[in-house]
Amino acid sequence: MNEMTQLRALRVDAPQPSPHRLNAGRQALVQAAHGQKSTHRVLAGWRMTALGSAAAITAIALMGSQIQTQNGEPDFVPVARPAYTSQSASASQILNNAADAIAERSAPPAQQGGWVYTKEAIANATDQERPGLRERESWIRYADPAFENGRGGDDHSPREKYRFLSELPQDLNEVKKRARAFYPGDGQESRTQHDFGALKALARTYPAPPQGLATVYRALATIPGIKTARATDVLKREAIAIYLPGHEREDMLREEFLIDPQTYLYTGSRWIAQADNPDPDANPGDRWKKDDVIIDSSRKEIDLVDENHERP
Structure with a gap:
């Protein structure tokens, strides 16, 4: 399988489970939720799970294929968009300030019987069938014993992640060390890559205890080579984009995560080309x-609700 085929297999509107932990029942859930055939995610793994895996997401709804502009035309997102406006100062300083x-923040009250509602905006420049900007909504059960204490592999319920933090x-x-155990690696990455990926996944947690989330940011600040x-x-x-340059493997893309410059909370993820595409055709x-x-992929809204498919 060549790199272009791998890249097309990556769909941010589909779950990203670890293939070796995915059973037939979970595959059926993916297909039922998305109305599509199963596809191998070559770039999937625990690093992608935080985007929302099929096991943890009980219900997913695509809000139309595209977001429309005021004149009714699809809001297409050009691929030739530079990743950065400027480099920041010391990443360690920024992360520790964050x-x-x-x-100092207060944690949202977690309800044992509630659901975590998320609305995201997603653009995939390689998706020729559904170009432009689209929305996705998801509902994840806050307390789900099926994905706690190792039952879901590297999928964790929001309650379990809250307790961990x-x-x-x-x-x-x-x-x-604990983060690496919570999100096991695939054996092909360095300790630095594993630290970054596991902490990055934890930084997406919602709801999160403020002190625990702050500790994750402080741990991120100690990773050699981290940039903002x-x-x-x-x-x-x-x-603010947070990334680890120079530690990519053979993938054409590098995953980064974004935080709000005011609240310092996670607001999205994106994949950046690490080289020009050499294919003239x-x-x-x-x-x-x-x-x-x-x-x-940008998080537009996230909140706790009482029922599945309920909106804030």
Whole structure:
């Protein structure tokens, strides 16, 4: 399978489970939720689980195929969009400042019988069938024993993640060790890559105890080579991109996560081209340059609700 086929297999509106943990029942759930055939996600794995795996997402609804502009035309997202507006100062300083700010926040009340509602905006420049900006809604049961205590593999219920964060120690090396155990790697990545990926997944947690989430940011600040940069997300909002350059494997894309420059909370993920596409006969959506944003997912809304399919 070549890299272009791999890239097309990556769909941010579909779940990203670890293939070796995915059973037939979970596959059936994916197909029922999305109305599509099963597809191998070559770039899937625990690093992608935080986008919303089939096991944890009990209900998913696509809100139309595209977001429309005022004149009714689809709001297409060009692929040739630079990833960064400018490089930031010390990533360690930014992340530690973010941790201080997050530690002062109050946690949303978690309800044992509730659901986590999320609305996202998604653009995938390689998806020729559904170009442009689309919305996705999902509902995840807050307390789901089927995905706790290892039952869901590297899928964890929001309740389990909340408890994990609330029990983190102050020793940041121990924090990284626990994060690696919580999100096991695939054996092909370095310790630095594993630390970054596991902490990045934890930084997406909602709801989250402020002190625990702040500790995750402080642990991120200790990762060698971590970078931050000013960026603009797919919704044209200002953001801070957090990434680890120079540690990519053979994938053509690097996953980053974005935080709000005011609240410092997670607002989205995106995949950045690590090289020009050398194919002169590529489709328009596949003609990119190094550092172009290829896939962009932005969190528009997240909240706790009482019932499945209930909106805030």
